[in-house]
Amino acid sequence: MSTVEAADAGQPSEDSQEQRVSPLELFFDLVFVFALTQVTAFLAAYLTWGGVLRGTALLAALWWAWASYSWLTNAVPAHEAILARLIVLSTMVAMLVASLAVPGAFGEYGVIFGVSYFVVRLLMVVLYVPATGGTPEARRAILRLAPGFLGGTALLVVAGFLDGFAQGALWALALAIDYGGPLIFGVAGFRIHAGPSWSATAS
Secondary structure (H helix, E strand, C coil): CCHHHHHHCCCCCCCCCCCCCCHHHHHHHHHHHHHHHHHHHHHHHCCCHHHHHHHHHHHHHHHHHHHHHHHHHCCCCCCCCHHHHHHHHHHHHHHHHHHHHHHHCCCCCHHHHHHHHHHHHHHHHHHHHHHCCCCHHHHHHHHHHHHHHHHHHHHHHHHCCCCHHHHHHHHHHHHHHHHHHHHHHCCCCCCCCCCCCCCCCCC
């Protein structure tokens, strides 16, 4: 039966069938949700204007990581590819460590947060090209933005060894580099598909 015949018969076509969220996707999102809720604990512990600024910086970093992975997982069925599953699971571990370090990200756990967050971003770059089929366009796209993604987050590792104004300045510079890369170099080569994440394929 063709797609048109199926529609006429009242049966859902392959394209219109609901695609369920995988357990891996749910757990992946929950780790990021936990990371974001940790910012609340941070703000509760530092009820000052400086604490608000640091909390905003944490929120900006964590949200940007989540947004980047949402973009990526729109193009890869990570629940089907073994390599992708392993990388995503490794990302979940790294993000969980970063989440636990959030309350002390500007203090005793600054280096731990910086290193684990860097691993999260590095794994995103590693996963992107095979996730999109390794096409020349995809490789050029991620390689164009990778220096900003990784260079900015590497500064957070350095910031973990500092405190005061120097630490705050490095955080501001790191976020500016990380966010600024797509604005400066563009996002040509990336493909977004409307529909459930984890199920679309790159065009």
